Amino acid sequence: MFVTESMKTDLIAVRPDTPLSEAIILMDKGNFRHLPVVDKKGKLVGIITDRDMRSAKPSSLLGKEEYLKTYEEVMQHTVDEIMTKNPLTIAPYFTLQDSLLVMGKKKVGALPVVDENGFLKGIMSTRDLLRAFVNIMGIGEPGTLLCILVTEKTGQLKKIVDIVTEENVSMGSVLVARDWDDERRAIFPYLLTNNVAGIKQKLIAQGFELLDPMGWYIDQLPKKK
Amino acid sequence: MKTTGFVFDEKYLLHKTFNGHPECGERLTAIIGRLSAEGLLEKLALLKPEPANQRWIEAVHGIRYILNFEEACLWGLPDFEHADNSICRDSYSIAQLAVGGVLKGIDAVMNGEVTNAFCAVRPPGHHAEMGQAMGFCYFNNIAIGARYLQQQYDVEKVCIIDFDVHHGNGTQHLFDTDSSVFYYSIHEHPSFAYPGTGREFETGFSGGEGFTLNSPILPGRGDEAYREKLLGDLVPAFEAFAPDAVLLSAGFDAHENDLMSGTNLTTAGYDFVNDTIMDLVKTHTNGRVISVLEGGYHLETLALLVANHIKKLMDV
Numbered sequence: 369m370f371v372t373e374s375m376k377t378d379l380i381a382v383r384p385d386t387p388l389s390e391a392i393i394l395m396d397k398g399n400f401r402h403l404p405v406v407d408k409k410g411k412l413v414g415i416i417t418d419r420d421m422r423s424a425k426p427s428s429l430l431g432k433e434e435y436l437k438t439y440e441e442v443m444q445h446t447v448d449e450i451m452t453k454n455p456l457t458i459a460p461y462f463t464l465q466d467s468l469l470v471m472g473k474k475k476v477g478a479l480p481v482v483d484e485n486g487f488l489k490g491i492m493s494t495r496d497l498l499r500a501f502v503n504i505m506g507i508g509e510p511g512t513l514l515c516i517l518v519t520e521k522t523g524q525l526k527k528i529v530d531i532v533t534e535e536n537v538s539m540g541s542v543l544v545a546r547d548w549d550d551e552r553r554a555i556f557p558y559l560l561t562n563n564v565a566g567i568k569q570k571l572i573a574q575g576f577e578l579l580d581p582m583g584w585y586i587d588q589l590p591k592k593k
Numbered sequence: 594m595k596t597t598g599f600v601f602d603e604k605y606l607l608h609k610t611f612n613g614h615p616e617c618g619e620r621l622t623a624i625i626g627r628l629s630a631e632g633l634l635e636k637l638a639l640l641k642p643e644p645a646n647q648r649w650i651e652a653v654h655g656i657r658y659i660l661n662f663e664e665a666c667l668w669g670l671p672d673f674e675h676a677d678n679s680i681c682r683d684s685y686s687i688a689q690l691a692v693g694g695v696l697k698g699i700d701a702v703m704n705g706e707v708t709n710a711f712c713a714v715r716p717p718g719h720h721a722e723m724g725q726a727m728g729f730c731y732f733n734n735i736a737i738g739a740r741y742l743q744q745q746y747d748v749e750k751v752c753i754i755d756f757d758v759h760h761g762n763g764t765q766h767l768f769d770t771d772s773s774v775f776y777y778s779i780h781e782h783p784s785f786a787y788p789g790t791g792r793e794f795e796t797g798f799s800g801g802e803g804f805t806l807n808s809p810i811l812p813g814r815g816d817e818a819y820r821e822k823l824l825g826d827l828v829p830a831f832e833a834f835a836p837d838a839v840l841l842s843a844g845f846d847a848h849e850n851d852l853m854s855g856t857n858l859t860t861a862g863y864d865f866v867n868d869t870i871m872d873l874v875k876t877h878t879n880g881r882v883i884s885v886l887e888g889g890y891h892l893e894t895l896a897l898l899v900a901n902h903i904k905k906l907m908d909v
Contacts, residue, residue, distance in 0.1 A: 507789065509789075510720075510727060510728065510762070510787055510788030510789050510790075511787060511788070511789060512785070512786055512787045513784065513785050513786075515785075536676055537676070538676070560675075561675075561676070561677050561787070562677050562720070562727075562728035562729060562759065562787040562788065562853075563614070563615060563677050563729075564787075564852070564853060565615050565851070565852040565853045565890055566613060566615070568852045569852060580812060580813050580855070
């Protein structure tokens with residue numbers, strides 16, 4: 369659950385005095401959008417994004433000749449002139465949940481992971497985060513999603529887990545929608561099996577309501593006025 | 594003359610799954626019971642399967658995988674690669690016999706002994722990948738059948754229509770890049786149902802682009818959605834592809850009585866599936882079609898739907 373397990377560690381970084389012409393080749397070739405900038409010792413000093421690079425480039429509306437001329441001039445500048453200095457970073461002990469919250473709140477597409485001495489250890493991008501959550505939710509593996517409505521009282525989830533366990537089925541994940549309606553919660557176990565008939569039967573027998581997902585969906589559509 | 598072949602062998606019951614497993618021998622017993630009670634069995638040309646030659650299984654599966662499966666059965670392991678895939682010591686040889694059943698059905702049709710055939714085989718096959726057992730499936734019967742048609746009978750273009758409620762991931766992936774096999778599947782939407790593949794944007798690639806077509810059905814949408822998709826997706830695609838032979842992955846688990854899914858197709862809805870497919874087959878392949886059992890786990894409903902399906906085959 370720590371970012372160190374999901375972040376990218378085979379990093380390409382540049383020095384502050386690297387010309388933009390070199391940096392742009394690295395970004396294009398590696399197909400990434402964030403390029404960390406480190407000093408000689410490997411300490412993070414900044415980051416350039418593809419957006420920084422785009423705003424440094426001449427306007428695409430210029431004539432071809434003028435464009436190329438300006439482009440060559442621009443590319444002789446160095447990365448420290450366009451990089452974000454002292455970017456937002458996270459520590460290796462941050463959890464995936466932390467990075468989810470930080471990325472959402474700060475509206476950044478990637479977070480450099482830096483140890484207590486300021487050395488760059490990795491980069492956590494939205495793409496890495498998405499991959500990590502696909503893994504956490506188990507949805508990269510084949511399975512079946514159940515939608516169960518339960519009344520709010522203790523022990524409901526246990527009953528469901530017991531039934532799934534009795535049937536010897538692995539769970540990919542369980543999501544809970546806490547405020548489904550006034551009295552009930554909705555529980556969404558993702559079961560890593562094709563074999564759901566027995567589980568459904570037992571759930572119904574124990575009085576659980578299986579939600580018809582499309583019935584719910586239709587209820588949520590904006591009503592015509 | 595008996596125009597419809599029926600592949601079955603009591604040995605298919607010897608693939609024993611754990612107690613309470615939905616893919617059980619009783620499925621076939623229920624089918625045979627119903628067919629004989631309705632007097633249908635005697636009107637069918639009974640075809641006895643032989644175990645498939647391994648070279649046909651190797652046409653789609655890796656040798657390492659085949660041997661691993663055999664070994665798991667010989668060891669007496671309870672399951673193979675996933676707890677869903679319950680096995681016994683006989684499972685390997687019965688899976689060979691299931692493949693052999695499909696080949697037998699194909700032989701009978703291609704040699705003109707019958708117009709079409711239904712293969713009441715198990716274990717089912719459409720989830721089985723080149724090197725991976727999944728969803729009660731070990732050898733991909735239908736995919737092997739397609740290769741057999743091409744290699745043994747020089748059939749050029751094969752269309753596989755898969756109406757099991759689950760997406761046939763194995764079949765799709767085996768022909769992803771192949772423009773000579775058109776794979777069509779109608780199934781419960783992958784957001785909700787096993788195995789989580791079969792979205793509309795999966796259409797094949799590198800050479801096979803456009804030769805895979807998926808019609809996912811949202812839960813509870815039943816007959817109406819099936820009608821819309823079959824007429825809107827399958828019919829034009831089938832006509833454009835103009836296959837030389839048709840194979841069906843016939844699953845009967847989309848029915849409202851079957852708890853394995855939530856699509857809520859009715860018995861009449863299944864009739865529509867049958868009619869639509871048989872109309873296509875009549876006009877394009879002279880009624881020649883080999884239908885292979887996949888899923889269907891509510892025993893009474895399964896037996897009823899298979900009987901209805903076979904009646905439509907005999908109608909041709």
